[in-house]
Amino acid sequence: MHRQFIPAIAAMFMAAATPSLAEMTPIPAQKDWVDAKRQITLNDGLTVSYVEMGPPDGQPILLLHGYTDNSRSWSLLAPHLDGRRLIAMDLRGHGDSDAPICCYGIDSLASDVNAFMEAVGIEQADVVGHSLGSMTAATLAAYHPEKVDELVLISTSAYLPKEAGDWLWDNVPLLQRPIDPDGEFMMNWYWNPTPVDEGFLKRERAESAAAPEVTWMGVLRSLGLTDWSRIAGRIKAPTMILWGDQDSLFDATSQDHIKTVMPDAKYVTYAGHGHNMFWEIPQQVGADITQFLGR
Secondary structure, three states, rough: OOOHHHHHHHHHHHHHHHHOHHOOOOOOOHOHHHHHHHHEOOOOEEEEEEEEOOOOOOOOOEEEEEOOOOOOHHHHOOOOOOOOOOEEEOOOOOOOOHHHHHHHHHHHHHHHHHHHHHHHHOOOOEEEEEEEHHHHHHHHHHHHHHHHHEEEEEEEOOOHHHHHHHHHHHHHHHOOOOOOOHHHHHHHHOOOOOOOOHHHHHHHHHHOOOOOHHHHHHHHHHOOOOOOHHHHHOOOOOEEEEEOOOOOOOOOOHHHHHHHHHOOOOOEEOOOOOOOOHHHHHHHHHHHHHHHHHH
């Protein structure tokens, strides 16, 4: 008779240990992503949009997207970061956040992130950033080490490589508005060496094309002056760096440099994948991030 109660008791303990579905903030479907955004105004008056997912009392992961992307950038990876409270920001000028005339350097973006964390009551978080978001995350970790527990930099570089910079300068200032999301430049901007979910990619490309000129040019001008290697020594958080060897923006030379800048970081290369490898193989990247953060 006691044996009959064992499964019931075990189920009770499991239910107590696992957040109920009612307590979970679901990952929005692609069609619902924009409607799921919340907004908050920072202490300097900037209004920032963000999407929150997962258990509200879970250990937070702050997700910072790349140049002209927005919080949707994390929609494919989010299901593979199970059990964590996920907060995906729209950086200034991106998505549905305010787009002021100034300023778009990684120091200003990191200041926004710090102010955002204070506004939503997050004292410390693991921070995962992609491309521009990775540069911002590294700057946040250097300037505010008490705010960053562990750090994951996806497709990062300490500087904008010359070839990538030349390509952007040859194209971005000449873009005609409204930008055609299916035009040659945008198709190249969102090129991936292996397939990416087209329902996601079409929306992401359209939202990127709709980003204001001040964002496109503000970030580009700032990247030309960027080299955060000089503050890398101030980063105290354990760090993992992820890179696809088909990255068309941040080349192998930039990765050799980042390895000298952050010699203690765990470094993972994804053969055959590109700058957006976390869209190409989200399950694998999610597993690698989860393992690192759960050490």
